[in-house]
Amino acid sequence: xxxxxxxxxxxxxxxxxxxxxxxxxxxxxxLFNWAFARHHGGTLVFxxxxxxxxxxxxxxxxxxxxxxxxxxxxxxEGPEAGGDYGPYRQSERRAIYDDVVKRLLDAGELYEAFSTxxxxxxxxxxxxxxxxxxxxNYDRDLTEEQKERFRAEGRAPVLRLRMPAGELAWHDLVRGxxxxxxxxxxxxxxxxxxxxxxxxxxxxxxxxxxGITHVLxxxxxxxxxxxxxxxxxxxxxxxxxxFTPEFGHLPYVMGEGNKKLSKRDPQSNLFLHRERGxxxxxLLNYLALLGWSIAPDRDVFSVDELVAAFxxxxxxxxxxxxxxxxxxxxxxxxxxxxxxxxxxxRVVPYLIEAGVLPERPDEDRLATLRAIAPLVQExxxxxxxxALLVRFLFVDEESFEVEEAAAAKTFKGDAGDVLRASxxxxxxxxxxxxxxxxxxxxxxxVDDLGLKPRKAFGPVRVAITGRTVxxxxxxxxxxxxxxxxxxxxxxxxxxxxx
RNA sequence: GCUCCCAUCGUCCAGCGGCCUAGGACUCCGCCCUUUCAAGGCGGCGACGCGGGUUCGAAUCCCGUUGGGAGUACCA
Numbered sequence: 001x002x003x004x005x006x007x008x009x010x011x012x013x014x015x016x017x018x019x020x021x022x023x024x025x026x027x028x029x030x031l032f033n034w035a036f037a038r039h040h041g042g043t044l045v046f047x048x049x050x051x052x053x054x055x056x057x058x059x060x061x062x063x064x065x066x067x068x069x070x071x072x073x074x075x076x077e078g079p080e081a082g083g084d085y086g087p088y089r090q091s092e093r094r095a096i097y098d099d100v101v102k103r104l105l106d107a108g109e110l111y112e113a114f115s116t117x118x119x120x121x122x123x124x125x126x127x128x129x130x131x132x133x134x135x136x137n138y139d140r141d142l143t144e145e146q147k148e149r150f151r152a153e154g155r156a157p158v159l160r161l162r163m164p165a166g167e168l169a170w171h172d173l174v175r176g177x178x179x180x181x182x183x184x185x186x187x188x189x190x191x192x193x194x195x196x197x198x199x200x201x202x203x204x205x206x207x208x209x210x211g212i213t214h215v216l217x218x219x220x221x222x223x224x225x226x227x228x229x230x231x232x233x234x235x236x237x238x239x240x241x242x243f244t245p246e247f248g249h250l251p252y253v254m255g256e257g258n259k260k261l262s263k264r265d266p267q268s269n270l271f272l273h274r275e276r277g278x279x280x281x282x283l284l285n286y287l288a289l290l291g292w293s294i295a296p297d298r299d300v301f302s303v304d305e306l307v308a309a310f311x312x313x314x315x316x317x318x319x320x321x322x323x324x325x326x327x328x329x330x331x332x333x334x335x336x337x338x339x340x341x342x343x344x345x346r347v348v349p350y351l352i353e354a355g356v357l358p359e360r361p362d363e364d365r366l367a368t369l370r371a372i373a374p375l376v377q378e379x380x381x382x383x384x385x386x387a388l389l390v391r392f393l394f395v396d397e398e399s400f401e402v403e404e405a406a407a408a409k410t411f412k413g414d415a416g417d418v419l420r421a422s423x424x425x426x427x428x429x430x431x432x433x434x435x436x437x438x439x440x441x442x443x444x445x446v447d448d449l450g451l452k453p454r455k456a457f458g459p460v461r462v463a464i465t466g467r468t469v470x471x472x473x474x475x476x477x478x479x480x481x482x483x484x485x486x487x488x489x490x491x492x493x494x495x496x497x498x
Numbered sequence: 499g500c501u502c503c504c505a506u507c508g509u510c511c512a513g514c515g516g517c518c519u520a521g522g523a524c525u526c527c528g529c530c531c532u533u534u535c536a537a538g539g540c541g542g543c544g545a546c547g548c549g550g551g552u553u554c555g556a557a558u559c560c561c562g563u564u565g566g567g568a569g570u571a572c573c574a
Contacts (some may be wrong), residue, residue: 117572121513175503181501184500184501191572194572206566219568221574223570225502226502252504292511293512297512299510300523323525325509325524326525327524401571429509441527453532454533454534458533458534460533469536470534
């Protein structure tokens with residue numbers, strides 16, 4: 001009989017309960033499980049723990065699938081993938097739990113407990129103990145007569161697991177030796193009074209039945225590991241399984257302050273990051289950095305590199321703070337590394353969303369976009385920022401507007417002279433392309449007017465793009481075209497003089 | 499309260515007894531490049547919580563302490 005999982009083919013699982021929108025901490029857990037499985041050529045099982053009908057929803061189930069697919073975290077067994085250990089949604093496994101419960105109950109591993117919370121509390125207090133110690137194992141050795149009496153009162157018993165005496169210890173994959181004194185852990189409830197199996201039962205039972213070899217999960221589950229170990233021992237005694245998996249507890253993902261990143265915090269929402277224009281490569285890279293590193297002097301890497309290098313033993317035990325700034329920096333380098341065509345395709349939806357492009361952009365607009373794309377690519381950290389940079393190229397002349405702050409900052413002092421001189425110089429231009437535009441403007445503004453480049457080009461930029469920050473000026477003007485460029489410069493001049 | 503986990507720059511990570519007058523990244527600040535903004539280059543600020551041990555030698559091992567966090571449900 002195999003005692004631990006170390007020599008078996010790796011089978012790990014990701015088993016969220018479908019509540020709310022996907023949280024970055026949850027996805028980090030999925031990522032580590034996935035990387036671990038792929039690194040070892042193992043299997044990733046995706047299981048849905050939807051046993052809490054009051055909180056679970058089909059929307060968040062769909063969202064989970066969406067999130068994993070977007071990031072490319074694929075699973076080998078689970079919903080929509082099938083597998084030999086299904087069903088993979090706990091809501092469809094009730095008969096299985098009922099059977100296991102019966103076996104555990106018959107073997108005396110589980111017992112009926114009739115005590116109410118108030119009764120337990122009263123007993124603790126009467127004994128001079130702190131009620132916060134929890135259940136007192138009072139019902140462990142009830143006689144049949146006592147049980148009958150309770151039933152006659154109309155009480156429906158919960159089923160509790162008989163915890164062993166002594167020490168419950170394991171070698172945690174990320175933390176090393178951990179041990180609990182079993183005496184400090186009250187017999188946990190496994191089945192509700194109404195017969196519904198609870199998470200503390202279903203989770204290990206499914207892990208056992210699905211042959212999970214390594215349980216990699218959040219640190220918040222660490223205190224429940226002892227009772228889990230005890231359940232596993234019981235499951236082995238009733239031959240539901242013949243080995244206990246190894247455990248590894250991943251550190252928390254923290255938010256601002258010293259708290260676990262809350263589901264309420266927008267930063268925790270994976271989809272918000274996607275909407276802002278994080279690309280999967282960047283977000284995946286950053287998420288992997290939360291508790292792990294690929295090398296002492298490098299933190300930008302690809303998914304393939306992650307898989308090749310990932311070792312669970314290298315995961316840090318410290319909580320990690322989710323730092324948007326760093327995430328953006330990592331994302332930006334992945335954005336820049338994209339092939340321009342790829343970048344262009346990915347940015348289109350964001351431009352449509354921002355109203356910069358119509359639902360179905362025509363070929364003209366796409367050509368313009370392709371031309372400006374390389375200049376935008378190195379200027380954004382997230383894709384949604386591109387809208388601000390290219391809007392001036394796509395907006396109708398009637399709706400084109402100069403940003404107020406930009407105008408206030410730039411249209412002053414010599415601005416009128418600059419705009420006039422620019423119009424004169426550009427009007428005389430024979431070919432409308434960036435080199436010629438550059439020459440004409442430099443001659444007119446820097447040489448003839450004797451202005452510093454900074455002073456000289458500011459008003460032109462703002463007049464043309466409406467902003468102080470834009471793609472390179474001459475290329476922008478070339479793409480905008482002579483007619484619109486001239487008209488915007490005139491318009492700016494008129495407004496300046498008015 | 500009880501149990502458990504964690505402890506290196508502001509943040510994340512490296513360090514697993516000597517290579518450490520502690521390294522990288524993000525942030526911040528300079529400088530260079532430059533038509534703006536970026537990118538890129540160069541440089542700077544900046545940490546081993548504290549106290550005991552162990553050892554020839556400790557950021558690294560042990561104990562304590564302090565601080566932080568989590569769990570303590572008929573939620574998952």
